Amino acid sequence: MMGDPGSAMPLTHRGARFELVPSMQEILCLLDDGRLLVSRSHLQNPSVKAFVARLERISFTHVLHPVEMSDISQAYAGARVTARHEVSGSDMQNYARELFRRAVKLRASDVHIRVSSRSNTRILFRIHNDLEFQEEQTYEFGHQLCTTIYQAMADVADATYETLSSQDARISDRSKIPFGLDGIRVATSPQVDGHVMVLRMLYNDANNSSDTTSLGYTATQAQSFYLMKKKPTGINIVGGPTGSGKSTTLQRLLSSIIRESLGRKNVITVEDPPEYPIPGAVQTPVTNVESEEERARAFQSAIKAAMRLDPDVIMIGEVRDTPSAKLAVQAAMTGHQVWTTLHANGAFQIVDRLVDLGVPAELVCDPAIVTGLTCQRLLKVLCPHCRQPLDQVQASLDQFDVERVRTAVPNAAIYVRGTGCGHCGNAGITGRTVVAETILTDEPLMTLLRRGDRPAAIDYWRAAMRGQTMLDHAVDKIAQGLVDPFQAEDIVGLLDGGVRRLREMAQAN
Numbered sequence: 001m002m003g004d005p006g007s008a009m010p011l012t013h014r015g016a017r018f019e020l021v022p023s024m025q026e027i028l029c030l031l032d033d034g035r036l037l038v039s040r041s042h043l044q045n046p047s048v049k050a051f052v053a054r055l056e057r058i059s060f061t062h063v064l065h066p067v068e069m070s071d072i073s074q075a076y077a078g079a080r081v082t083a084r085h086e087v088s089g090s091d092m093q094n095y096a097r098e099l100f101r102r103a104v105k106l107r108a109s110d111v112h113i114r115v116s117s118r119s120n121t122r123i124l125f126r127i128h129n130d131l132e133f134q135e136e137q138t139y140e141f142g143h144q145l146c147t148t149i150y151q152a153m154a155d156v157a158d159a160t161y162e163t164l165s166s167q168d169a170r171i172s173d174r175s176k177i178p179f180g181l182d183g184i185r186v187a188t189s190p191q192v193d194g195h196v197m198v199l200r201m202l203y204n205d206a207n208n209s210s211d212t213t214s215l216g217y218t219a220t221q222a223q224s225f226y227l228m229k230k231k232p233t234g235i236n237i238v239g240g241p242t243g244s245g246k247s248t249t250l251q252r253l254l255s256s257i258i259r260e261s262l263g264r265k266n267v268i269t270v271e272d273p274p275e276y277p278i279p280g281a282v283q284t285p286v287t288n289v290e291s292e293e294e295r296a297r298a299f300q301s302a303i304k305a306a307m308r309l310d311p312d313v314i315m316i317g318e319v320r321d322t323p324s325a326k327l328a329v330q331a332a333m334t335g336h337q338v339w340t341t342l343h344a345n346g347a348f349q350i351v352d353r354l355v356d357l358g359v360p361a362e363l364v365c366d367p368a369i370v371t372g373l374t375c376q377r378l379l380k381v382l383c384p385h386c387r388q389p390l391d392q393v394q395a396s397l398d399q400f401d402v403e404r405v406r407t408a409v410p411n412a413a414i415y416v417r418g419t420g421c422g423h424c425g426n427a428g429i430t431g432r433t434v435v436a437e438t439i440l441t442d443e444p445l446m447t448l449l450r451r452g453d454r455p456a457a458i459d460y461w462r463a464a465m466r467g468q469t470m471l472d473h474a475v476d477k478i479a480q481g482l483v484d485p486f487q488a489e490d491i492v493g494l495l496d497g498g499v500r501r502l503r504e505m506a507q508a509n
Contacts, residue, residue: 008033010076024051029075030062037075040066092148093176099123101178102134103201106425109243110201115142116194128380128429129243139194146188146197154186161188163195170273171199180204182277202275210256215249216379216434218473220466224372224438229257234371235332237319239344239353245378245434246341247317251276253339254315268309270302271317282309296321303327307336316340325357332369346470347373347437348458351449365450367441376436377470377491379483380429386418387428387481397486405478405485408495412479417487433482435473435492440465471495 008031012020027039108125115121121142123134150161154169171184182204188197228236238246258280267281274283286298300323319325319342332338344350354364394402420426448457461467474488
């Protein structure tokens with residue numbers, strides 16, 4: 001080999017300026033001092049020639065050195081040793097802590113660390129439900145960051161980070177998380193060209209209030225919750241997609257039960273794992289399992305164990321499969337008040353989901369068993385200081401969209417998201433608010449559902465029970481100037497279902 005790589009660093013390793021795929025790194029290495037190390041037996045390789053042509057095209061000064069493949073491997077190995085030396089484990093933990101502090105300062109709900117051999121490491125924060133890019137690092141840096149978080153900071157029985165497996169953990173050591181968090185939930189997964197880690201920030205201010213109206217629920221919906229809590233038995237289900245605030249709603253409802261009963265009710269939760277602290281409740285975690293099958297069995301065992309602990313109220317973190325659905329209904333039938341969550345698109349769709357999970361329809365449609373159905377979403381709240389009247393920006397929008405919104409929300413001052421200001425950190429958004437539908441079940445409603453007459457059940461709910469759909473709730477908040485109508489449509493759907501536009505297009509043709 002002509003010369004020793006010494007302290008020269010490869011420009012063709014992962015994350016570097018001229019990053020090459022692993023197969024090319026076996027036969028070629030460009031060092032930052034201009035030396036281009038090429039395997040003697042691959043000098044005529046078309047890929048090598050193409051790389052040299054690329055350097056010449058951009059006028060990058062280099063000198064080609066034919067070497068042995070072992071010399072090239074040694075050059076890359078030296079770079080890896082140097083990289084490990086430059087970022088120690090303690091330094092990486094300090095970086096992780098600072099990353100968490102930045103996320104909390106911006107009130108991010110999640111931190112995404114995407115480690116890719118093709119595009120380095122990208123770090124993003126989810127803020128007000130939007131993923132926002134924060135910074136880019138090398139592949140090696142991202143890999144070491146994920147390994148450090150999982151192996152040195154998380155509470156795990158098997159502290160080995162496996163990039164080819166999906167793993168779950170939690171960081172709860174107070175010395176490793178910033179003020180304002182109760183913990184950080186860790187989830188990892190492999191991806192085609194690397195791996196990804198998602199960190200859910202679990203804020204500890206969720207128990208500051210047990211008032212659901214401060215989340216965005218209406219007074220009528222809060223009254224429905226009050227009546228659900230008054231029923232000694234039955235199951236109450238909160239539906240919605242991931243990230244819709246279901247856990248926060250349940251936390252507030254259970255906290256209010258404990259407060260209103262002066263602690264006389266035994267509230268037991270079964271969670272996978274517990275997200276928010278509920279003072280006064282017995283919170284039982286389901287953790288340290290290696291597969292979904294083991295997780296399901298552990299969850300079912302925990303529900304059965306909770307039923308033997310003399311509970312008044314049982315909260316099941318999520319109904320996710322047939323056994324847990326049947327156990328939840330069984331608990332409601334045997335003298336317990338049960339609260340749980342379920343992935344569903346609407347309050348009435350919760351009935352369909354339970355039947356799909358194998359619960360008999362006659363049980364699902366019994367108001368003595370299923371006592372409450374709720375479904376919710378979260379909409380972004382406009383900054384009151386920089387929001388813009390729709391009148392001022394409508395010229396730049398699709399006129400069909402503007403007319404649809406004005407038809408759905410007549411006689412109201414409609415606002416859209418502004419460009420941002422000092423009050424909102426230039427985001428144009430100050431938080432999120434719930435839009436929801438709540439159903440306090442009764443015999444006439446459930447009779448209609450048993451008969452399969454969903455339209456009649458909805459009409460009865462809206463007319464006789466003062467029911468309000470999520471779309472109705474969103475329209476009210478648009479009319480109040482709280483939310484952007486077009487952003488609201490991204491979450492709850494078109495305000496008129498798109499029917500008017502399709503009708504006009506059909507007439508035009």
